[in-house]
Amino acid sequence: MFPKPKPPPQNFRVIHRPAPEGTGAEHNAPSQPLPPNVYISPDVPVNKPAPNWLRMVCISDTHNTTDANNYMIPEADILVHAGDFTKMGTTAQIDQFVCWMKSLKHIPLKIIIAGNHEIILDKPFYKEKWHRFHNTQEDHQAAVDKLETAGHGIVYLNNSTFQVDGAKILYKKWQKLSKQELDEQEPLQDIHAIDIDDDSGAVAATAADTAMVVDPREGWTMGYKIWASPWQPEFFDWAFNEERGKLKEIWKHIPIDTDILVTHGPPKYHGDTVPRQNNQHVGCHELLNRLKVVRPRYHVFGHIHEGYGVSQINWPSDNTQQSSQPTVCINASVCNLQYRPINKPIVVDLPPK
Known part of the structure; x- marks a missing residue:
């Protein structure tokens, strides 16, 4: 039997203290050059390479220690949170x-998955073992609804796919900014006369004396396909755990055309x-094997706090269509x-697809 877990400590009062030396936590900067168009906040260019690029900010394992007052999330089009957003679910x-x-x-747009700390979101696990974590049993479906609605x-997302419509996201944002600029230039104009959902570009066309801008939909023919899952190898009998060797039954469902795996x-x-x-490597070998087949552009994750940072897998060229x-x-x-x-958001700029 596993003992009743203790919640992570409350850290709101200590987050501004420097990390102790020797813990590995003091290294927020990467030890090697980052891949192209990948940045550690706040060292992010003000402008994306072009208006029709998407900016994605990646975070994970926040454990209810962050909010708008103590943790800065930079301007972006997409946020990806790779789980463990609570202390004890x-x-x-x-x-x-x-x-x-x-x-x-x-x-x-905010893409969210659970982690092993979100025990209430793992229905079979929570039904059987809720008493190890909570004093009273809470409603699983109510918790899921809070996220889904x-x-x-x-x-x-929970072992599921989401197609990011980059053209739509960027164009809506562009229309909103154009409307704001118009309001600043023409404060007496009737803003109700403009339909910001109209794809005709009326907002930009009516803004007086504005410089020509690039339509952010230019170059977009497809969207980015995200597939996301909360599962990981067994870890002290927490949520969304599976025995090593059996996770391939989950990873086989990762679509072959996945662009961003979470x-x-x-x-x-x-x-x-x-x-x-x-220095033991505790990652999932079955997941690595599936990566060799799918080869997504980006794989975002967390779970291992000490592993914060960016690395790159260079796949060999072959005669397949991979x-x-x-x-x-x-x-x-x-x-x-x-x-x-203390670890900063990691930001990626994505070209039109």
Whole structure:
């Protein structure tokens, strides 16, 4: 029997203290050059390479230690959160997280998955073992509904796919900015006469004396396909755990045309080193094997706080139709080993697709 877990410590009062030396937490900067168009916030260019590019910000493992007052999320088009957004997976903690996501009005789309700490979201696990974590049993479906019906661009995924319509996201944002510029230039104009949902471009056309801008839909013929899953190899009998060797039954469902893969745990050998366990690699070997087949452009994850950072898998060229472009692996864990949210968001600029 496993003992009743203790919640992560409350860190709101200590997050501004420097991390202790020797913990690995003091290294927020990468030790090697980052791949092209990948940045560690706040070292992010003000402008994207072009108006028709998407900007994606990646975070994970925030554990209810972050909010709009103590953790800055940069301007972006997409936010990806790779799980462990609560301490112990209560509905109140999910409410707290959703409120934070809703406050990020500068990001129109937020892709969210659970992690092993979101125990209430793993229905079979919670039904059997809720008493190890909570004093009273809470409502699983109510917790799921809080995420699925939150609105404000929040998309909760669980072994499922979401197609990012980059052209639509960028054009809506462009229309909104154009409308704001028009309001500043023509404060007496009747703003109700403009339909910002009209794809005719009326907003930009009516803005007086504005410079010509590039339609952000230019170059977009497809969207980015995201597939996301909360599962990871067994970890002290927490949520969304599976025995090593059996996870291939989950990973086989990752679509072959996935562009951005989001999982809570890392693949083997990438962002998965645990220094306190003799630098053991604890990532999922079955997930790495599936990566070799799918070869997504980006793989975003967390779970192993000590593994924060960016690495790249360079696939060999072959005679198949598989892409030989590298896969950029992003361990976006915000909290360090002491559950202090000191690691900065990792930002990626995505070209039209």
